[in-house]
Amino acid sequence: MASAADVVGKITVTGTVPAEKDLPLDPKCGELHKGAKPTTTFYVVGPNKELADVFVHITKGLEGKKFDAPAGNVVLDQVGCIYVPYVTGARTGQNIEVRTSDPVLHNVHPTPAVAGNKEYNKAQMPKGQPLMFTWDKPEVFLKFKCDVHPWMFAYVGLVDHPFFAVTGKDGTFTIKNLPDGKYTIDAYHRKAGKPVSKEIEVKGGRVTVNFEIPAA
Amino acid sequence: MPVVNQSQKLHGFVVVTALATLGLIGLGGLVTSHQAGMAVPDWPTTYGYNMFFFPFSGWVGGIFYEHTHRLYAAFIGLLTSIMAGWIWWRHTESKTRWAGMLTILMLVMALGHRGSGKAIREADAAVATNSVAVASAPAAQDISPVNVAEGESPASGGAKGIPFHFKVLAFVMPVLLVFALVQSYRSRAALHWLALTAFFAVIFQGLLGGLRVALYKDEVGIFHATLAQLFLLLLSIIALMTSRWWEQAKSSPLAPGRKLLLASGIACVAVILQLILGASMRHQHAGLAVPDFPLAHGQVWPATDEASLAKYNGHSSRMDTRDFNPITAAQVHLHMAHRAGALIIWVGLITLAIAYVRSLGWRSPFTRAAVIWALLINSQAVVGALTVWTNKAADIATLHVVLGAATLIYGSLMTFCGFRCRMVSGRVEVLAAANGRTQSANAEAMIASQ
Numbered sequence: 001m002a003s004a005a006d007v008v009g010k011i012t013v014t015g016t017v018p019a020e021k022d023l024p025l026d027p028k029c030g031e032l033h034k035g036a037k038p039t040t041t042f043y044v045v046g047p048n049k050e051l052a053d054v055f056v057h058i059t060k061g062l063e064g065k066k067f068d069a070p071a072g073n074v075v076l077d078q079v080g081c082i083y084v085p086y087v088t089g090a091r092t093g094q095n096i097e098v099r100t101s102d103p104v105l106h107n108v109h110p111t112p113a114v115a116g117n118k119e120y121n122k123a124q125m126p127k128g129q130p131l132m133f134t135w136d137k138p139e140v141f142l143k144f145k146c147d148v149h150p151w152m153f154a155y156v157g158l159v160d161h162p163f164f165a166v167t168g169k170d171g172t173f174t175i176k177n178l179p180d181g182k183y184t185i186d187a188y189h190r191k192a193g194k195p196v197s198k199e200i201e202v203k204g205g206r207v208t209v210n211f212e213i214p215a216a
Numbered sequence: 217m218p219v220v221n222q223s224q225k226l227h228g229f230v231v232v233t234a235l236a237t238l239g240l241i242g243l244g245g246l247v248t249s250h251q252a253g254m255a256v257p258d259w260p261t262t263y264g265y266n267m268f269f270f271p272f273s274g275w276v277g278g279i280f281y282e283h284t285h286r287l288y289a290a291f292i293g294l295l296t297s298i299m300a301g302w303i304w305w306r307h308t309e310s311k312t313r314w315a316g317m318l319t320i321l322m323l324v325m326a327l328g329h330r331g332s333g334k335a336i337r338e339a340d341a342a343v344a345t346n347s348v349a350v351a352s353a354p355a356a357q358d359i360s361p362v363n364v365a366e367g368e369s370p371a372s373g374g375a376k377g378i379p380f381h382f383k384v385l386a387f388v389m390p391v392l393l394v395f396a397l398v399q400s401y402r403s404r405a406a407l408h409w410l411a412l413t414a415f416f417a418v419i420f421q422g423l424l425g426g427l428r429v430a431l432y433k434d435e436v437g438i439f440h441a442t443l444a445q446l447f448l449l450l451l452s453i454i455a456l457m458t459s460r461w462w463e464q465a466k467s468s469p470l471a472p473g474r475k476l477l478l479a480s481g482i483a484c485v486a487v488i489l490q491l492i493l494g495a496s497m498r499h500q501h502a503g504l505a506v507p508d509f510p511l512a513h514g515q516v517w518p519a520t521d522e523a524s525l526a527k528y529n530g531h532s533s534r535m536d537t538r539d540f541n542p543i544t545a546a547q548v549h550l551h552m553a554h555r556a557g558a559l560i561i562w563v564g565l566i567t568l569a570i571a572y573v574r575s576l577g578w579r580s581p582f583t584r585a586a587v588i589w590a591l592l593i594n595s596q597a598v599v600g601a602l603t604v605w606t607n608k609a610a611d612i613a614t615l616h617v618v619l620g621a622a623t624l625i626y627g628s629l630m631t632f633c634g635f636r637c638r639m640v641s642g643r644v645e646v647l648a649a650a651n652g653r654t655q656s657a658n659a660e661a662m663i664a665s666q
Contacts, residue, residue: 018535019535020535021535021536021537022537023537024537026276026277028276040535040537040539042535042539104276105263105274105276105279107254107255107256107257109254109257119432120372120373120374121254121257121372121373121374121429121432122257122371122372122373123257123258123263123264123371123372125263143541145539147251147252147253147254147255147278147282148252148255148276148277148278148279149277149278150250150251150252150277150278150537150538151537151538151539153539191534191535192530193526193529193530194526216529216530216534
């Protein structure tokens with residue numbers, strides 16, 4: 001009987017992490033932060049160099065396998081003229097629901113680069129209805145942006161299987177129920193250059209794989 | 217009080233239109249510099265509104281630049297329509313006059329028409345919903361949600377939102393534009409055909425701007441930016457041809473000869489090509505593909521292998537709130553081609569100015585004009601360098617676009633003035649030759665009679 005394993009791990013950053021920049025919020029967006037000055041969040045790093053917002057996914061070893069249709073929507077929200085979360089993952093064919101909690105106008109402009117994934121640009125009124133998007137081709141990363149507020153971005157790792165995760169603030173990730181076999185696993189940080197790959201073998205139980213990603 | 221006649225009024229109007237168009241190019245530069253080209257997803261509407269009635273409270277962030285650009289462009293369209301009608305009326309007669317005026321009028325009405333009855337009713341309903349919401353909305357929420365189903369947007373990009381007759385016009389206008397250009401050529405640059413060319417060009421330009429938004433095509437943006445420069449050039453030529461100077465131009469020994477004019481013409485073409493390269497850079501987002509100057513990624517010509525590109529993408533200049541896409545080899549080559557073009561033009565215009573000084577001396581106004589042209593290109597080079605050094609600050613990058621257009625217009629007008637002087641002197645020679653033949657024939661007749 002075939003077994004499966006959880007793949008867990010921690011990602012840390014090496015080298016000097018560049019300083020973040022203050023977001024050039026306009027007055028209306030600035031009011032929503034009540035005096036706070038938000039910055040870019042390219043490198044969210046913990047006290048021991050744990051790196052958040054890294055998209056971890058299986059890139060080889062799943063060829064020819066079919067998976068159940070994805071359930072539920074992946075949600076992106078716009079809060080204080082910032083996309084939350086900044087990085088997330090989704091399946092091909094899965095609904096990506098873009099909400100807005102802001103009392104200001106946004107345009108939701110996903111800009112896929114893979115042929116066959118369609119570009120959209122939709123208005124979203126203040127506290128307007130959520131917008132739904134779906135794509136059929138894998139793409140890591142698919143960028144969402146708002147052209148009204150040029151500092152607003154979100155990145156979605158879009159893959160055609162359920163074996164992916166995004167690291168949290170503690171740098172850890174868990175990919176559940178990966179069937180036995182040999183795989184290539186990639187850790188991709190949006191700003192740190194090319195993905196870092198590792199080979200793993202799953203034979204039931206639990207597999208631990210840690211990554212070190214050099215800051216660009 | 218000096219009397220201003222119709223010709224002077226017309227000339228003044230064309231000059232104002234051309235200057236206003238230079239302003240529009242600046243606004244277009246601000247749109248791309250602020251990466252706001254897609255801030256209004258729908259076209260020809262603005263967030264579902266008739267663009268002329270979009271609430272002022274919504275003019276924020278990127279919308280401010282894009283919406284202002286659209287409104288100002290409509291104003292330039294109006295000025296150009298008036299100019300074309302004015303010139304056509306003055307320079308044609310009988311059936312031709314009425315056919316041209318009717319064409320202008322019908323096209324203006326077609327652009328003002330908002331589509332089928334159903335489309336209008338739907339648009340009105342959306343505006344009415346918005347207007348009620350706007351009137352009752354709290355201050356922080358000036359623009360309120362339209363009643364739309366979940367997952368739907370009140371306004372989206374895409375070809376679906378474009379009225380059918382706009383799509384037809386997008387195919388018809390290039391044909392009309394080429395037709396008018398051919399007629400301009402065949403009529404030896406008759407003013408009324410040039411004016412009609414400008415009219416067709418401004419409509420096509422507006423449609424291109426809309427299609428760039430609706431179809432998500434950067435390539436259309438490059439064409440839009442290029443046509444903007446050529447449209448301004450055409451308006452400037454019309455302004456020159458409606459001037460008193462053009463009418464009263466005299467042959468002068470201080471005017472440039474054939475070789476100088478040819479060199480000036482080649483320089484103008486080079487500037488146009490450079491502007492196309494610049495437009496490609498802006499619309500392919502290659503402006504910061506090379507973040508240093510005078511070196512390029514620390515080299516004379518940067519390597520574009522995979523390892524080098526990875527290094528460039530890790531450069532601290534990429535840590536920006538604009539979150540640029542990764543640099544590609546094509547972007548680096550495009551950027552470097554623009555720099556190489558700049559160097560060639562810079563050397564070329566300085567050499568040309570020296571040639572004018574040597575050939576015509578400082579007394580010639582053409583020499584002084586050529587020197588000013590060289591100074592302009594120097595300023596443009598400095599602003600180009602500043603664009604890189606300031607990490608493409610929006611105001612500096614926009615100034616670079618405007619100065620580029622000014623460099624083209626200035627040099628082109630100088631060259632056309634030179635051609636005009638030469639043309640007039642050619643006519644004088646022909647007349648002199650004709651007079652000479654007449655006198656000689658009279659003398660022979662007198663001898664014969666004796």
